[in-house]
Amino acid sequence: MEKKVIIVGAGLVGSLWAVYMQKAGYQVVIYERRSDIRKAEISAGKSINLALSERGWNSLKAAGVEKEIEKIAIPMSGRIMHSIKGDLTYQAYGKKDEAIYSVSRGHLNAIMMDLAESKGNTKIHYQHQCLDANLEKGHITLKNLNTQEIIEDKADVIFAADGAFSAVRYNSMQKVDRFNFSQFYIEDGYKELLLPADKNGNYKIEKNALHIWPRGRFMLIALPNEDGSFTCTLFMPFENDKYAFKQLDSDDKIEHFVKEVFPDFYEMIPNLIENWHQNPLSSMSITRCFPWTVGKFALMGDSAHSTVPFYGQGMNAGFEDCFVMWELYKKHKDWDKTFKIYQEIRKPDGDALQDLSLDNYYVMRDHVSDEKFLLQKKIEAKIHERHPNKWIPLYSQVSFSNIRYSDAYKKGKVQEEIMQKVMSSPTIEKNWDSKEVENQILSMIK
Amino acid sequence: MEKKVIIVGAGLVGSLWAVYMQKAGYQVVIYERRSDIRKAEISAGKSINLALSERGWNSLKAAGVEKEIEKIAIPMSGRIMHSIKGDLTYQAYGKKDEAIYSVSRGHLNAIMMDLAESKGNTKIHYQHQCLDANLEKGHITLKNLNTQEIIEDKADVIFAADGAFSAVRYNSMQKVDRFNFSQFYIEDGYKELLLPADKNGNYKIEKNALHIWPRGRFMLIALPNEDGSFTCTLFMPFENDKYAFKQLDSDDKIEHFVKEVFPDFYEMIPNLIENWHQNPLSSMSITRCFPWTVGKFALMGDSAHSTVPFYGQGMNAGFEDCFVMWELYKKHKDWDKTFKIYQEIRKPDGDALQDLSLDNYYVMRDHVSDEKFLLQKKIEAKIHERHPNKWIPLYSQVSFSNIRYSDAYKKGKVQEEIMQKVMSSPTIEKNWDSKEVENQILSMIK
Numbered sequence: 001m002e003k004k005v006i007i008v009g010a011g012l013v014g015s016l017w018a019v020y021m022q023k024a025g026y027q028v029v030i031y032e033r034r035s036d037i038r039k040a041e042i043s044a045g046k047s048i049n050l051a052l053s054e055r056g057w058n059s060l061k062a063a064g065v066e067k068e069i070e071k072i073a074i075p076m077s078g079r080i081m082h083s084i085k086g087d088l089t090y091q092a093y094g095k096k097d098e099a100i101y102s103v104s105r106g107h108l109n110a111i112m113m114d115l116a117e118s119k120g121n122t123k124i125h126y127q128h129q130c131l132d133a134n135l136e137k138g139h140i141t142l143k144n145l146n147t148q149e150i151i152e153d154k155a156d157v158i159f160a161a162d163g164a165f166s167a168v169r170y171n172s173m174q175k176v177d178r179f180n181f182s183q184f185y186i187e188d189g190y191k192e193l194l195l196p197a198d199k200n201g202n203y204k205i206e207k208n209a210l211h212i213w214p215r216g217r218f219m220l221i222a223l224p225n226e227d228g229s230f231t232c233t234l235f236m237p238f239e240n241d242k243y244a245f246k247q248l249d250s251d252d253k254i255e256h257f258v259k260e261v262f263p264d265f266y267e268m269i270p271n272l273i274e275n276w277h278q279n280p281l282s283s284m285s286i287t288r289c290f291p292w293t294v295g296k297f298a299l300m301g302d303s304a305h306s307t308v309p310f311y312g313q314g315m316n317a318g319f320e321d322c323f324v325m326w327e328l329y330k331k332h333k334d335w336d337k338t339f340k341i342y343q344e345i346r347k348p349d350g351d352a353l354q355d356l357s358l359d360n361y362y363v364m365r366d367h368v369s370d371e372k373f374l375l376q377k378k379i380e381a382k383i384h385e386r387h388p389n390k391w392i393p394l395y396s397q398v399s400f401s402n403i404r405y406s407d408a409y410k411k412g413k414v415q416e417e418i419m420q421k422v423m424s425s426p427t428i429e430k431n432w433d434s435k436e437v438e439n440q441i442l443s444m445i446k
Numbered sequence: 447m448e449k450k451v452i453i454v455g456a457g458l459v460g461s462l463w464a465v466y467m468q469k470a471g472y473q474v475v476i477y478e479r480r481s482d483i484r485k486a487e488i489s490a491g492k493s494i495n496l497a498l499s500e501r502g503w504n505s506l507k508a509a510g511v512e513k514e515i516e517k518i519a520i521p522m523s524g525r526i527m528h529s530i531k532g533d534l535t536y537q538a539y540g541k542k543d544e545a546i547y548s549v550s551r552g553h554l555n556a557i558m559m560d561l562a563e564s565k566g567n568t569k570i571h572y573q574h575q576c577l578d579a580n581l582e583k584g585h586i587t588l589k590n591l592n593t594q595e596i597i598e599d600k601a602d603v604i605f606a607a608d609g610a611f612s613a614v615r616y617n618s619m620q621k622v623d624r625f626n627f628s629q630f631y632i633e634d635g636y637k638e639l640l641l642p643a644d645k646n647g648n649y650k651i652e653k654n655a656l657h658i659w660p661r662g663r664f665m666l667i668a669l670p671n672e673d674g675s676f677t678c679t680l681f682m683p684f685e686n687d688k689y690a691f692k693q694l695d696s697d698d699k700i701e702h703f704v705k706e707v708f709p710d711f712y713e714m715i716p717n718l719i720e721n722w723h724q725n726p727l728s729s730m731s732i733t734r735c736f737p738w739t740v741g742k743f744a745l746m747g748d749s750a751h752s753t754v755p756f757y758g759q760g761m762n763a764g765f766e767d768c769f770v771m772w773e774l775y776k777k778h779k780d781w782d783k784t785f786k787i788y789q790e791i792r793k794p795d796g797d798a799l800q801d802l803s804l805d806n807y808y809v810m811r812d813h814v815s816d817e818k819f820l821l822q823k824k825i826e827a828k829i830h831e832r833h834p835n836k837w838i839p840l841y842s843q844v845s846f847s848n849i850r851y852s853d854a855y856k857k858g859k860v861q862e863e864i865m866q867k868v869m870s871s872p873t874i875e876k877n878w879d880s881k882e883v884e885n886q887i888l889s890m891i892k
Contacts, residue, residue, distance in 0.1 A: 174616075174629070178684075178729050183620070184627030237622075283624050 006140060006155040009033075009162035010124050011147055012105070013301030013318035015112035017159055018122045019063045020326050021444065027121055029153065031128040031142055033167070039109045049223035050108065051076070051210070051233045051312030052101040055401040059319035062326065069108065071388045073101035074224045080209040081368050086264040086386050090209070092381070094266055100210070100312060102223040130167040133158070135176065138296030140168075157335050158297050162319070164287055164306030166299065181289040186308055186358075188218075189238045189245055192279040195269055199230025204268050205230065210366055213262050218243050219365035220262055232265070238283075276332055284308045286354050290347055293339035305350030309394055310361040310379065311398060315352050317405070321346060343403075352409035356398060376419050379432050383441055391415070394441045418444045448473045452586060452601040453673045455479075455608035456570050458551070459764035461558035463605055464568045465509045466772050473567055477588055479572040479613070494677065495677045496554065497522070497656070497758030498547040499845040505765035508772065511561050515554065521546035521631035526655040527814050531712040533629055540842045541831070546656070546758060548669040564724070576613040576791065579604070584742030603781050604743050607764070610733055610752030612745065619740055627735040632754055632804075634664075635684045635691055638725040641715055643674025650714050651676065658810055659708050664689050665811035666708055678711075679810065684729075691727055705884030730754045732800050736793055739785035746771065751796030756807040757844060763799050763851070767792060791850075798855035802844060807877075822865050825878050829887055836891055837861070855856045864890045 003026050007014045010032035017381045018028045052073055060066040077099040078092040093100060107243060116122045127145040134140075139154045160168035166331035173179050198204050203224060205211055211222040211230070225231055239246040243261070251273045259266045287306045292299045301318030324346055328338040367373040380393040394412035397403045403411075422428065422441060431437055449472050453460045456478035466476045499518055508510040523545040524538040539546060562568045573591040580586075583599045584748050619625050649670060649739030650663070651657055657668040657676070664682035671677055685692040694700045697719045705712045715721060733752045737835035738745045771793055774784045813819040826839040840858035842850045849857075868874065868887060877883055 170620075178631040178731075180630050182626075182629075182630070184626050184628070185624040285624075 004029065004155045006031065006153060006158040006354050008130050008140070008158065008166075008168050008336050009303075010113060010116075010126075011014055011161060011163060011301070012112060012315050013322065014159070014161035015109065015116045016059065016063060016065070016319055017161060017300060017322045017325075018116035019065055019112075019119065020322055022116075022119045023063070024326075024329065025162055026156075028116070028123070029155070030116070030122060030124040031130065031140070031153075032124060032126050032380050033129045033145070033162070034126065036113075036124075036126050038113060039408055049233075050103050050223070050315050051223070052103050052108075053312065053316050054288040055313075055320040055323075055402055056316040058112040058402055059316075062323050065112070066113050067177040068115060069103070072111070072226060073103050074226065075099035075101055075208055076210045076224070078209055079368060080206055080211050081214045082211060082262070082264055084215075084261065084263065088230075088367075089374065091368065091377060093387070094381075094393075094400050098396070098400045099208070100399055102210070102225070104225060107226075121163065130162065131171060133168050133172040133297060134266055135172055135295035135297050143242045153231045156296070159300055160297060161300045162303055166303030168297060169289065169299060169303050171291075173289070173299070179289065179291070179294075181287070183285055183287045185283050185285045186361075187237050187240070188235055188361075189281050189283050190233050190235045191245070191276070191281050193232040193234065193269065193272075193275050194278070195222060195230040195232050201228045203228050203230070212368060213265060214365050214367075214369040215243070215261055216366050216369075217241055220265060221364070232269075235361075238281075251276075260398050286358070288351065288354065290343070292347060298325070298336070298339055298342065304346075305353060307354045307357040308361065309357070310364055311353070311357045313357065313398060313405075317350070320349075320402075324353070348406040349404050354404065356409055356412075372423060375429065375432060376423055379422065379437065379441075380415070380419065382433065383438065386438070387442070390442065412425065414446075450601045450757070452477065452599060452604040453477075454576050454586070454604065454606045454612075454614055455749075456555075456559060456562075456572075457607060457747075458555055458558060458761050459768065460605070461555065461562045461791055462505065462509060462511070462605035462765055463746060463768045463771075464562035464605060465511055465558075465565065466768055468562075468565045469509070470772075470775065472602075474562070474569070475575065475601070476562070476568060476570040477586070477599075478570060478572050479575045479591070480572065482559075482570075482572050483552055484559060487675060495671070495679075496549050496551050496761050497669070498549050498554075499757075499758065499762050500847055501766040502762040504848055505762075505769040508769055511558070514557050514561060515549070518553050518672060520547050520555070521545035521547055521654055522656045522670070525814060526652055528657060528659045528708070528710055529815065530661075530707065530709065533728075535815075535820065537814065537823060538827070540839075541845050542847045544842070546655070546845055548656070548671070550671060553672075553888065576608065577617060579614055579618040579743060581618055581741035581743045602742070605746055606743060606749045607746045608749055610731065610748045612749030614743060615735065615745060615749055619735070619743070619745070620849065622740055625735065625737065625740075627733070629731055629733045629882060631729050631731045632807075633683050633686070634681050634807075635727050635729050636679050636681045637691070637722070637727050639678040639680065639715065639718075639721050640724070641668060641676040641678050641711075647674045649674050649676070657674070658814060660811050660813075660815040661689070661707055662812050662815075663687055667810070678715075681807075684727075685848050697722075731877050732804070734797065734800065736789070738789040738793060742781070744771070744785050744788065750792075751799060753800045753803040754807065754808055755803070757803045758798070759799055759803065759851075766795075766848075769884060770839075793873060794852040795850050798851040802851065802855055802858075818869060821875065821878060822869055825868065825883065826861070826865065828879065829884065832884070833888070836888065860892075 005019055005021050005028055007025045007030045010030045014030055018030055021028050036245060038094055041416055048189050060069055081089040096392060120315060128142045129145055131143055132141040138158055139152060142151050160166050162168055174181055195204060213220040219233045220232060222230040222232040232438050237244040248257055254276055255272060258272060286308060293306045301320045325342050328341050332338050383391040384393055394415060397408035422437060451467050451474055453464055453476045456476045460476055462573045467474050502547045503512055506515055524536055527535040546649040558817040575591055575829055576586060577589050584604055585598060588597050588603060590597060606612050608614055620627055641650060653670050666678060666680045668676040668678040683690040694703055698724055701718060704718060732754060738750045746767045753760050771788050774787050778784050829837040830839055841860060843854035864887060868883060
């Protein structure tokens with residue numbers, strides 16, 4: 001009898017995992033609560049644009065699907081900061097050939113679904129909502145939202161790639177004795193705005209960069225789309241702050257706010273008010289849980305470790321889950337063993353990813369507008385260039401390497417301590433590029 | 447039209463709150479998932495015995511029901527520690543007239559239900575499971591588990607006193623945007639054992655004390671019942687420890703374990719193995735969440751702040767929720783305002799209660815067998831006796847006062863710092879009762 005897996009969720013992680021599972025000779029059945037996004041309009045503004053980086057590419061390559069994605073990915077080689085006065089500052093993310101890539105979630109998801117189905121042995125059932133699961137037996141109960149029919153299915157193993165609000169986790173795992181779980185919302189919300197191409201279809205600001213308007217307690221960012229437009233996202237507290245969404249309770253106030261704090265952006269964006277009301281105000285949360293596997297079920301991606309978007313690593317981490325699970329399965333050829341090791345090694349990485357994501361919010365909305373911070377990053381880049389094996393800046397570890405998140409997080413803390421000492425020198429602005437500073441840093445590396 | 451409240455859960459908190467609400471002139475409808483415990487056998491061993499202390503009494507008095515409870519409450523004026531050798535050590539909980547009270551959960555609950563119903567305007571519907579709630583409208587959907595009928599009900603306000611695994615919280619609140627929630631299981635489980643009366647119906651060990659067999663990483667405790675027996679509870683890691691429940695996988699090992707680590711207890715308990723298998727191995731968790739009120743719904747007791755049992759404060763905190771809510775409602779006569787203030791002032795107390803409960807596990811299973819710890823507590827008791835307004839030991843703040851948990855927790859930390867300094871003196875064993883030590887302590891109190 002043919003081996004069969006069920007995947008709950010045809011999102012990015014679910015559809016990539018289907019490709020992997022086909023390679024392993026499994027028949028794959030995917031149940032997805034929503035309709036086929038390929039038949040619906042792909043909305044540019046429904047969720048934050050994604051930044052694909054090394055871990056994501058690595059996992060796509062292992063599945064043999066990276067070529068298709070390269071076609072829609074726009075490299076962003078650094079950040080461009082917009083000051084209130086309209087001055088621009090550029091900070092490279094890494095070395096010359098290193099970049100993170102802006103991709104449209106909808107477009108990427110559609111390609112991944114095509115790839116999963118085109119291999120011939122994956123069937124995606126849309127509008128099927130997971131109601132219940134028998135974790136030990138590998139059974140799942142679903143409702144066909146079209147016909148209202150309740151159906152049952154079973155498989156050798158079942159993967160829940162059904163997102164931050166995972167139905168499998170909520171309906172079944174959370175009820176398991178000794179299942180630890182938390183959902184924690186940060187105090188900030190986000191709203192997307194679309195900055196269209198100019199009348200000739202060209203990008204209004206530099207295409208190959210991630211734009212940031214850092215304003216201390218809040219920020220606006222912009223990522224390029226293929227059609228010359230940018231998806232822009234405003235991150236700001238919901239309330240209890242001078243600048244908060246709650247305060248912006250009239251069109252006048254919205255207009256005045258954008259004009260005051262993002263003047264160059266205000267000049268570029270047409271129909272601000274209409275644009276503002278196009279997309280909802282959304283919340284952001286972190287969910288942590290353990291175990292990640294119970295019986296014949298495993299959580300993958302956001303269902304296991306959903307995070308806030310500030311390191312652009314949510315999708316990359318989910319793809320890396322696939323890569324890690326795959327490597328373990330190839331080695332052990334046994335799901336019990338694979339599940340056990342998967343959650344043991346991957347849980348600390350999920351936790352670190354979340355801590356990194358929270359930390360990077362401060363960096364993006366505040367530190368990147370600080371000259372001292374930019375100088376520190378310049379020094380680190382120099383050391384990295386000269387001693388690539390001794391010093392990899394934290395951002396590069398996370399975005400341009402496959403170093404475990406938990407290791408990167410720990411190394412980043414050590415590096416930060418060293419750099420605090422270096423930056424406390426009163427002469428650092430003058431001699432930052434000197435042999436003396438270089439030796440000081442090298443001497444502190446263990 | 448008569449004002450109406452719905453209470454979900456006819457447990458201790460729900461039935462006490464019904465008494466309060468009747469006093470306020472409300473018609474009260476309670477929905478309870480289980481059967482009427484008054485018609486079923488009251489199982490002595492189904493859950494940890496309860497220790498009623500000042501906060502609980504205070505809340506019972508405000509509802510005018512304390513007289514009924516006094517009849518079944520057994521005072522425990524201190525702890526008696528049992529060493530491996532069988533030596534006994536006594537530590538008073540507070541001053542001479544202060545005690546915590548052992549009560550049977552089932553018996554207490556039955557009396558509370560009688561009291562709620564006897565006032566004439568409370569109706570308890572048993573075997574009604576909460577399926578869903580419309581939080582803003584104050585509607586609730588329930589399933590009659592007898593008839594399988596689905597019913598709807600509504601009220602001006604609805605109180606969810608439905609425990610650590612609250613159906614209202616799980617089915618409705620957890621789905622509300624920006625609702626923070628966590629469930630966290632500690633690594634230890636518990637098992638109850640019954641130590642019966644002797645053949646003459648007398649208590650085999652001192653009646654008016656809480657007995658502890660502290661063994662470092664695990665412990666056994668015993669609380670007196672009215673019939674001469676003791677409900678005993680073994681707290682121990684589930685696994686990953688020399689002494690863990692997982693290790694005790696045969697009757698031989700159980701027998702050997704109890705004989706080895708609790709020899710005096712082993713001599714007293716008949717039919718150990720039968721006794722052992724009588725009750726399940728249970729887990730313990732802490733649930734935190736916020737907000738505690740949404741729309742017309744409020745969480746009270748364990749549904750808002752369930753904790754581990756080591757301070758004996760779970761029920762007392764739930765009763766205090768009733769007292770606090772009542773005081774606020776009397777003052778404001780407005781539920782929106784009452785709910786808002788209730789969760790603002792009570793949430794830090796719920797958090798502190800949980801931190802105190804976790805801390806006290808170390809005290810009970812380990813510190814109470816340490817002479818230095820007992821000496822420290824003796825010094826604190828002395829200072830308390832001489833300067834009752836300047837020093838109230840943490841245990842007394844929690845158990846014999848109505849000081850807010852959050853204040854007690856903070857004050858306890860300050861006291862601990864002072865006492866660490868005092869105890870570090872090499873002569874403290876000799877001069878602990880001296881004017882010098884007294885003055886040293888007084889000088890450190892702010």
